[in-house]
Amino acid sequence: MHRPPRAFEEAEFAARCAAAQAAMQQAGVAATLLTSEAEIRYFTGFMTQFWQSPTRPWFVVMPLSGKPIAVIPSIGAPLMRQGYVGDIISWASPDEDDDGITLVADVIRQHVSKDAALGMLMGRETAVRMPLADLFALQKILGMPLRDMPLRDMTAAIQKIRMVKSPAEQAKLRYICGIVADVFEHVPEWLRPGMPLDACFRRFKMDALERGVDDVSYLVGAAGAGGYDDIIAPPTSTPVAAGDVVMFDTGCVWDGYFSDFDRNFSIGPPSQQAADAHKTLFDATEAALAMLRPGITAADLFTTMDKILRPGGSAGGDAGRDDVGRYGHGLGIQLTETPSHTAWDRTEITAGMALTIEPSISYGNGFVMVAEENLLVHDDHIELLSRRAPRDLPVI
Amino acid sequence: MHRPPRAFEEAEFAARCAAAQAAMQQAGVAATLLTSEAEIRYFTGFMTQFWQSPTRPWFVVMPLSGKPIAVIPSIGAPLMRQGYVGDIISWASPDEDDDGITLVADVIRQHVSKDAALGMLMGRETAVRMPLADLFALQKILGMPLRDMPLRDMTAAIQKIRMVKSPAEQAKLRYICGIVADVFEHVPEWLRPGMPLDACFRRFKMDALERGVDDVSYLVGAAGAGGYDDIIAPPTSTPVAAGDVVMFDTGCVWDGYFSDFDRNFSIGPPSQQAADAHKTLFDATEAALAMLRPGITAADLFTTMDKILRPGGSAGGDAGRDDVGRYGHGLGIQLTETPSHTAWDRTEITAGMALTIEPSISYGNGFVMVAEENLLVHDDHIELLSRRAPRDLPVI
Numbered sequence: 001m002h003r004p005p006r007a008f009e010e011a012e013f014a015a016r017c018a019a020a021q022a023a024m025q026q027a028g029v030a031a032t033l034l035t036s037e038a039e040i041r042y043f044t045g046f047m048t049q050f051w052q053s054p055t056r057p058w059f060v061v062m063p064l065s066g067k068p069i070a071v072i073p074s075i076g077a078p079l080m081r082q083g084y085v086g087d088i089i090s091w092a093s094p095d096e097d098d099d100g101i102t103l104v105a106d107v108i109r110q111h112v113s114k115d116a117a118l119g120m121l122m123g124r125e126t127a128v129r130m131p132l133a134d135l136f137a138l139q140k141i142l143g144m145p146l147r148d149m150p151l152r153d154m155t156a157a158i159q160k161i162r163m164v165k166s167p168a169e170q171a172k173l174r175y176i177c178g179i180v181a182d183v184f185e186h187v188p189e190w191l192r193p194g195m196p197l198d199a200c201f202r203r204f205k206m207d208a209l210e211r212g213v214d215d216v217s218y219l220v221g222a223a224g225a226g227g228y229d230d231i232i233a234p235p236t237s238t239p240v241a242a243g244d245v246v247m248f249d250t251g252c253v254w255d256g257y258f259s260d261f262d263r264n265f266s267i268g269p270p271s272q273q274a275a276d277a278h279k280t281l282f283d284a285t286e287a288a289l290a291m292l293r294p295g296i297t298a299a300d301l302f303t304t305m306d307k308i309l310r311p312g313g314s315a316g317g318d319a320g321r322d323d324v325g326r327y328g329h330g331l332g333i334q335l336t337e338t339p340s341h342t343a344w345d346r347t348e349i350t351a352g353m354a355l356t357i358e359p360s361i362s363y364g365n366g367f368v369m370v371a372e373e374n375l376l377v378h379d380d381h382i383e384l385l386s387r388r389a390p391r392d393l394p395v396i
Numbered sequence: 397m398h399r400p401p402r403a404f405e406e407a408e409f410a411a412r413c414a415a416a417q418a419a420m421q422q423a424g425v426a427a428t429l430l431t432s433e434a435e436i437r438y439f440t441g442f443m444t445q446f447w448q449s450p451t452r453p454w455f456v457v458m459p460l461s462g463k464p465i466a467v468i469p470s471i472g473a474p475l476m477r478q479g480y481v482g483d484i485i486s487w488a489s490p491d492e493d494d495d496g497i498t499l500v501a502d503v504i505r506q507h508v509s510k511d512a513a514l515g516m517l518m519g520r521e522t523a524v525r526m527p528l529a530d531l532f533a534l535q536k537i538l539g540m541p542l543r544d545m546p547l548r549d550m551t552a553a554i555q556k557i558r559m560v561k562s563p564a565e566q567a568k569l570r571y572i573c574g575i576v577a578d579v580f581e582h583v584p585e586w587l588r589p590g591m592p593l594d595a596c597f598r599r600f601k602m603d604a605l606e607r608g609v610d611d612v613s614y615l616v617g618a619a620g621a622g623g624y625d626d627i628i629a630p631p632t633s634t635p636v637a638a639g640d641v642v643m644f645d646t647g648c649v650w651d652g653y654f655s656d657f658d659r660n661f662s663i664g665p666p667s668q669q670a671a672d673a674h675k676t677l678f679d680a681t682e683a684a685l686a687m688l689r690p691g692i693t694a695a696d697l698f699t700t701m702d703k704i705l706r707p708g709g710s711a712g713g714d715a716g717r718d719d720v721g722r723y724g725h726g727l728g729i730q731l732t733e734t735p736s737h738t739a740w741d742r743t744e745i746t747a748g749m750a751l752t753i754e755p756s757i758s759y760g761n762g763f764v765m766v767a768e769e770n771l772l773v774h775d776d777h778i779e780l781l782s783r784r785a786p787r788d789l790p791v792i
Contacts, residue, residue: 006633038450049614050628052647053732054434054521055725074719078626092721094520096740122528124490125450132518133549153529202605209602214594214630215612218445230474232446234610234652237402251448256630323470325488329451336449344492 001178003212004171006255008045012168013084016161017043021064023157024119031111032062032119032154033104036129038334039121042162043068044083047256050076056093057130059104060085062119063111071104101134105141116150123155125338159338163330164352169257170376173331173354176213176254177261177374177385183208184248184263185387191396193242193267197223197235200246208252217258218251218335226271227367231324231360242268245393249372251335258335260356261372261386266395277363278393281371284308284327284359285389289375292357292382298339298347302327305341305359323368328358331374353377354385397574399608400567402651404441408564409480412557413439417460419553420515427507428458428515428550429500432525434730435517438558439464440479443652446472452489453526455500456481458515459507467500497530501537512546519551521734555734559726560748565653566772569727569750572609572650573657573770573781579604580644580659581783587792589638589663593619593631596642604648613654614647614731622667623763627720627756638664641789645768647731654731656752657768657782662791673759674789677767680704680755681785684723685771688753688778694735694743698723701737701755719764724754727770749773750781 020043024032034040037051040060051058059071067086073093080088089103112118120128128135165173183204190203200223205216221235222228223246231249240246249262264278284305291304305327326345330337331354339347341358349355358372374385416439420428430436433447436456447454455467463482469489476484485499508514516524524531561569579600586599596619601612617631618624619642627645636642645658660674680701687700701723722741726733727750735743737754745751754768770781 047630048628049616049630052614052730054523054730055732055736056721073721075721076628077719079629092719094721094736094738096738099520120528122532124495124527126527127450127523127525128528129523131520131522131551132516132524136518155527198610202608202610205611206602206605209598209605212598214598215601218448220445232444232472233475234443234445323473323488325452325469325471325490334448334450336451340451340490342490342492 001175004168004175008168010084012166013043013045015166017062017068017084019161020062020158023154023161024062024064027119027152027154027157028117029119029152029154030064030113030116031108033108034060034062034121036121036127039158041256041333044070044080044085046070046076046080046083048076048079057100057134059100061104061107061111069107071100071107073100099134101137102141105138108142117152118150119152119154121155121158122151122153125159126155162332163338163347164350165332165354165376166352169332170352170354172255172257173374173376174385176252176257177259179211179213179254180208180250180252180259180261181387182211187248187263187265188394188396191240191246191265194239196237196239198237200240201235204248204250208250213252213254215253216250217253218260219248221246221248221262223247227274227364227369229366229368231368231370240267245270245274245369247370249370256333258331258333259374259385260331260335261374262370263389264369264371264393266393269395270393271364273364274367274369275393277361277369278371279391280309280361281359281369282389282391285357285371285373288357289382292349292377294349294351294377294379296349298341298345298349299343301341301357302343302345309359309361323362324358324360324370327360328356328372330354331356349377351377351379397571400564400571404564406480408562409439409441411562413458413464413480415557416458416554419550419557420458420460423515423548423550423553424513425515425548425550426460426509426512427504429504430456430458430517432517432523435554437652437729440466440476440481442472442476442479444472444475453496453530455496457500457503457507465503467496467503469496495530497533498537501534504538513548514546515548515550517551517554518547518549521555522551558728559734559743560746561728561750561772562748565728566748566750568651568653569770569772570781572648572653573655575607575609575650576604576646576648576655576657577783578607583644583659583661584790584792587636587642587661590635592633592635594633596636597631600644600646604646609648609650611649612646613649614656615644617642617644617658619643623670623760623765625762625764627764627766636663641666641670641765643766645766652729654727654729655770655781656727656731657770658766659785660765660767660789662789665791666789667760669760670763670765671789673757673765674767675787676705676757677755677765678785678787681753681767681769684753685778688745688771688773690745690747690773690775692745694737694741694745695739697737697753698739698741705755705757719758720754720756720766723756724752724768726750727752745773747773747775
């Protein structure tokens, strides 16, 4: 497998920022305040696991032109200096009285004049990563009470940019998904009845690292006689047993880009119901792959799969609508990104998007089964990043 | 090493909630709204890596008495049912128009009467994990404009509860730190000049998993001739070379509890400056351990270490104050928790606290060196959870 280079050329970040700035211009926004990991990394390249520490806030102000301005704790300055950034303003954080608020207010004031608006991410899938009290303090310093403040929500515009992956991003996604496909291919070699599920998880993670992933950020799954009813739980220490359906769903990371697909296995011959569920998921995925091309919408993908998964209609009590809530999503620097394959998401699919196709189905006595594939959308074809699961539930 | 049981007895969660409810009573708060991973897990036991997906919001309302009430996406209901929770109200998320806001507003209204206040976490180390637009929508539904809303910040009260670890929590911390101490002890067996740093990271992670950690959530570090200047960066592919100082800083997790300590190694004989820096860090740690006991403050720890690290005073341009910003912190279900060993944090150290001692020092041409230990505070002694680093910088 060809291993792409780490990091990105400066031109990549310049293009990302230019796209955001064009959207800001159109929205009448003079600067956009970014506070969260994904957006700060996307526009500056600042990548660190240190975000897991909740202690310090991180601010990036995107001006209408030029490089982003970082207002960050000193501990991050050496790393940020390697990024796509203009000024770096830093302070010794954590600070007792003013954890960067006056500094970021100064930068905002320099770029947002009295009649202009400040952009923020306020919409679906976003959160402002700073203490709410500090957000109140910021508006007070800026003299703009939050409810009167000329705030513009830039969520949709920035998500639109992020959804289309550059060739360099595509190469990273291709690489990480290829490694994870190998990991899944070798599961039947080591998965055995009697292994505690948490030991299986550990084995899976070691194998993924051995094969070259940087991190197994996300591994959930389940095992149960005849099926499972939970798809986000950590593993128990219960040994896997004959008759179990075992599912692993992983988000592995290479150079900051995620895979996100799963596989089901039956320990010994499966029940007819489990075998049928797996076939139905396969068929729904096939139907989605067959109609997937630029110009359709995420909702079209939902509708196509839903017809196969719930031929009687989706009303009430079944998995797609009431449990998982969607049949797939975008993929990139977060485990899940926009769009959402739901009945209501009319995002147009375009070339360059990285997507998951993730049908789910209820069966038997409260069981759910999920199946997931990863792919890239090109102008004239769909490129599978995962290696297609078989129609028949694999038997260990 | 004795492996403690996974999860907690119900009594543990009952005690945590009772402590929060007593604080709420005292503050005149009728209910507290929780939105973020650490607090929801702490009070209900709801543990999942699914928080990495930014798509769906999660709400827990802590009433003045009784179990917490969960208002969560259906996908999480099976897992939440195993937790310490009363009602679970769920919906098919993501929803186009109303992603749980009306539902959570209803629950808040049932518990917060007209003259009472709603508790939220608004302070240091917190963030409201929901879209800002949805927070605005929530206040509108509640008829309480945000700046007039009777909001009380419960951050300090809840942090005070979380800082003191129960015996069951202490057992988990002891176990994970013990495994990581083993991992560090064996680093000299495999770390060799010529290994790319990212391969070293991968090897470290596999070894930690092999020895029993659930996840290597956090591994940062650096390698450089004579030292390093960045302590939060991901690894490069540059091979480790003779003369390098190599540092690994890891937060490994078992059953949701973190270790957080690091170790330095010299590839071949170190420079005098690097050797001296390592000794000074050791001495600062010794001084902190010698004076550490219930009744002192986090600031006392800072002052004691700072005298050794920066005998000329901390003013301007040096590491402790201007780069890392503190000399250690709390430890538990997050990589870093309160308190912060800074000049200003007057949190009283009490028995049951899990802490890191993490002095840092600048030396040479812009180098920084960090050293970290993990410990538990008991009434009559300090229990090291890490195995004490030697005074002399270990040489590979």
